Amino acid sequence: MSAPLDIDQLHTFIAIIDSGSFTKAAGRVFKTQSAVSMQMRRLEERIGKQLFMKDGRGNRLTAEGEKLLNYARRIIRLNDEALAAFDDSRLEGTLRIGTPDDYADRYMPEIIGRFAKSHPNVELYIVCEPSVDLAEKMARGELDIALVTHNPRARTSDVVRTEPLCWVFSANHPLPDNAPVPLAVGRRDCNWRQLACSALDAAGREHQILFTSWSSTVVASAVLAGMAVSVLPESALRTGMRVLTNADGFPSLPPVQIGIMKRPGFSATLTNAITDHIAACLDNITPVSNDLDSDGDLKLMPRQIGRARSAQILPSW
Structure with missing residues (x-):
């Protein structure tokens, strides 16, 4: 029977990827750089494959290294959940979370599932409303944490994910070639609606808002119908x-x-616990490719998507 993988080595392996270099990873796992290098050599011996390859002054993952990364994250996550299940000091209490309905559809199932396994004694209370309304509830102290569309002009939030905003239309209908451009968007205070209208105005394209709704399902239906x-x-x-x-x-x-x-003032332990789960889940959504920065450190960059995914997320209003 093959010997099991070493959890500590997998922790170090993930730390290298997340931090971008062996040097930074050493600080994260409280080891010397030589100890980190030794762990990776032993992990490569155990796997029987080369995980890193030299590229300039730094290192980058090989195809086998990318393959192991997915397994490593799953193994560490399951290990943490198992330990949490037997931890007598595990978190307890109620956590009130706000999220727009589209984020709830796409992101929350994995977030809630992972968090519930790690912290089974924490009761989650979920509110689904537009980002504007969630910000107001946060100001009134009615929520403990909210996942919102970041808009520094309207509210303060810590950014956990950045991605391109795309114009979309039905793939099964011809695009109307006459002006004005028919639009299906969120309410007047929707940040994405404002960005879309401003961009068309700057380009000199006439547009007409045909559908306005806070419901992402209604807006997506108008798009898919070619309207x-x-x-x-x-x-x-x-x-x-x-x-x-x-x-x-x-x-x-x-x-x-x-x-x-x-x-402000809410349990930092509970807040940090759910924030870590949210960040981890969002990081796993877009595939990544590996490249080196100017200093030769390993970095992870979003891979461009060349086709539509069948993800069940709709616009956030």
Whole structure:
């Protein structure tokens, strides 16, 4: 029977990827750089494959290293959940979380599932409302944490994910070539609606808002029916939608960001626990490719998506 993988080595392996270099990882795992290098040599011997390869002054993952990374994260996650299940000092209490309905559809199932396994004695109370309303609830102390569309002009939140904002239309209908551009968007205070209208105005394209709704389902239905154009983040692309580009006459849009709002004075332990789960889940959504920065350190960059995914996320209002 083959010997099991070493959990400590896997922790170090993940730390190298997350920090971007062997040197930074050493600080995270409280080891010397030589000890980190030794652990990776032993892990490569155990796997029987080369995990890193030299590239300039730094290192980058091999294809086998990328393959192991997925398994390593799953093994560490399961190990942490098992330990938490037998921890008498595990977290207890109630955590009130706010999220727009589209984020709830796409992100919350994994977040809630992982958090519940790690902290079974914490009761989660979920509220689904637009980001604007969630910010107001946070201000009134009605929520402990909220996952919102980051908008520094309207509210303060810590950014946990950044991705492109795309023009979308039905893949099964011809794009109307007459002006004005028909739009399906969120309410007047929706940040994505404002970005879309401003971009079209700057490009000199006439547009008309045909559908306005706080419901992401209604807006997506209008798009899929070929009745209107809308805007979605890259991870929101669904089967039946296609991305419109400059070639179609649509200007580039600024990227969108997902942020976390935290209630001041609330339990830092509970807040940090759910924030860690949220960040980990969002990090796993978009595949990554490996590259080196100017200092030769390993870094992870989002891989461009060339086709629509069948992700069940809709626009956040």
